[in-house]
Amino acid sequence: MSCAPLASGSSRFDLGVWRGLDDIRDKITVPVGRVLRIASSGSSGTSLRLRVNWLYRPEEAEGGRKSFYGQQELLASDHIDDGIPIASALGCCRVHALQQYMQLRDEGKLTDADFYSRYLYKSDARTFEPEMVPVHCLCELPFNPEKPMSQCSACGEWYHHECLLQQYGPSSLPAATAAAIADPQQQQLQQQHQQLQQHESSWMCPLCSRALHDTQQQQQQQQQQQLEVQSAMGSAVTQHAQQAWPQDLWPAVK
Ligand SMILES: [Zn+2]
Ligand SMILES: [Zn+2]
Structure with missing residues (x-):
């Protein structure tokens, strides 16, 4: 998914207008949205406006940031705004699936403009999809x-x-x-x-x-018990044999 970080005029994302990507590099709260459409507006038709599908920061979603969210994690949402001035688009960023993001990380190819998304946030209902996660x-x-x-x-x-x-x-x-x-x-x-x-x-x-x-301990104990039982049985058989046979029939010990 190719996305653009935006500073929109809407109340939810009213962060002012950044001067450029260098200015926002340390500010992790810059809004990120997917541009769905670019349309002209105004009487002369010269003003370009964007239709944007916002991606939420975990802090903006119900329940806030939890320990399992990564710093570069965004939540896909069903929140769409029209009429965003094109001038508020600051540049391009990339939002990956988690597996793809990790692959790029392992290859050392991530930049500040790389994000990932794995959950969908329904902004009006304040619920997440999927409801159950591993x-x-x-x-x-x-x-x-x-x-x-x-x-x-x-x-x-x-x-x-x-x-x-x-x-x-x-x-x-x-x-x-x-x-x-x-x-x-x-x-x-x-x-x-x-x-x-x-x-x-x-x-x-x-x-x-x-x-x-x-x-392993149980096996050792069982082996020990078996050895003890065998030893006791051997001893009993020997005693029994010694008792059953008349002493003079035993071979003489030399
Ligand atoms: Zn743990
Ligand atoms: Zn285990």
């Missing part, structure tokens, strides 16, 4: 591309590193990730850290680690 981790929140996660090789669930740290401490993290977090000055480890977000194949989440540990 959630992950101990925090049971949707994915946030700015928060590093690891996938458990046993259960397949994704966990935020910060949630693992808070709940279970550094030992619960994949080893190289823990090392990179502990010493972020080491660039090599940082690079490993980034790669490991995608290529951890042997890490197990604390819940699966604990389940595996419990299972």
